[in-house]
Amino acid sequence: MILDFEKPINDLEKKLETVQKTYEKHPDPERKIEMKNLEKQIKRLKIEIHNHLTPWQRVQLARHPARPYFLDYVKLIFHNFIEIHGDRTFKDDKSVVTGWADLDNQSVMLIGQQKGRTVEENLMRNFGSMHPEGYRKALRVMKMAEKFSKPIITFIDTQGAYPGIGAEERGQAEAIARNLKEMSSLKVPVITVVIGEGGSGGALGIGVANKVLMLENSTYSVISPEGCASILWRDATRAPEAAKALKLTAQDLYYFGVIDLIIDEPLGGAHTDHLMTANSIKKEIKNTLAKLNKLSSKSLVSQRYHKYRTLGEYIEKNQIKTSRKKITKK
């Protein structure tokens, strides 16, 4: 799939391909120069486009079907993954995948929301939208990690928790609420990486962490741009405007003090180079974990509590209180 704004890049890439093919058949130095020029043009255009992405374009990148999903990262970053299934109460929610894995020489517990690429996969994964039993499975494995003093790494990629009859019957609200409460007092390091869509409470339900990292073109928001546009203007097609109003990009969230680090994506977006994206994530997880490993369980709990305790912005007795970072926004 080619996004609208990617089209000029794609056109040039196609052109380059044809020139390459002719060059292979008839090695002609002029073609070689043409190829070099085209490559330069492509790079320039990519920089031009990707340095000026609108919030809506980032939403599109975050939802790109070729963007790496959680299980892609499991393969590219970790070893010896053993998946753990089920909440031991109702069923195994396949929209979230959990299990033990090795991160080089440290064992960790992984929890990740998983979207599908094909119709069959999406039926199985429910498009990455979790049910209550998914949150309960996640909590069960978090408690297991805590029991054996192992860090927890969660990956967020969901439109939101599933709004359906069964989800309500089995207590979607309670399941998310309980995770928020329990995650806040886990005695082991918790790192969350937002890799695609951070869809509201459904994302936060596995995202109360000591450190929250976000891929450059991922988003995190209280409501989807479509939902917001429907409420404001009764018109979901105005989602691009809503995306701008919601301030849902990694850059905005870093500025607000909500996330701790932005992980750079390859030029052109994560979907253009899975391995390079995975390597960047791996590097930052390892850096972050190395710092958190030094903290006692008591400090981990209090650091995490303090992080969320200070989030917000309001005015009290004529004084502004804010979690906003004191940096000038680029």
Add this chain to the structure above:
Amino acid sequence: MKKWYERTDEKRIPEKSKAKKMPEGLWSKCPSCGKVIYQEQLIDNQYTCMECDHHFRIGAKERIEITFDDKSFKEMDTRITSLNPLEFTDNITSYDKRLSQAMKKTNLTEAVVTGTGKIYGIHVACAILDFNFFGGSMGSVVGEKITRVVEKAIKNKIPLVIISMSGGARMQEGIFSLMQMAKTSAALALLSEKRVPYISILADPTTGGVSASFSMLGDINIAEPKALIGFAGPRVIEQTIKQKLPPGFQRSEFLLEHGMVDIVVHRKALKATVAQLLRYMT
């Protein structure tokens, strides 16, 4: 004794001119059964219909009056108000402007009133959400005030009671609103650790980011009869599953049946029930 058709006393047959003079706001019509109720009677009946038991949606002030012992409620954190951190606007009116309109309309500073008070002599820390102010939604201020009242309960070792009525997280404050869910829930984890009791009362409606955080985390969750309680709103669910929802779906009795609330209590029995539960838990 006169025959019934001979009686002419004014009480039975009010003159038309007198009825016309009735000042407005003295009568309320029950939205459920249509019964017209005299305002004073409605107040005496704690804003519930004497005919069909419909629970009227009430503001924080009315809630305080019917919940706490006379003049025992002391409000805290009164001088904390919202900003517009996202510079949010719907392209017609900015969020700041809508906030000041809401303040004027409701005479409230935000969607929650917090403080301490007494329930049959038991000292409690309390938060009451008000649906009239931005649908009782939670932004930075609601999150902060709730967190502070939880901390107050911890510090003074007094039970916590939160009465919820809310559409969820406040869209206009974006990610800040979402993070209040984590903030309030984390504070409740501390409360729980200190073994301070928390009773959550869910009134009509309690949905979204409020039900998916502090409202569902009570040691005891009490629902008022027929209140809409859930994570997703019914319209969103209908759009997603493309079918009509069965009657009674996401109502208190449905949640009781599915094990998500502990008791459904009529508003008139609420105060006594809370007091009795607190006696068990302290």
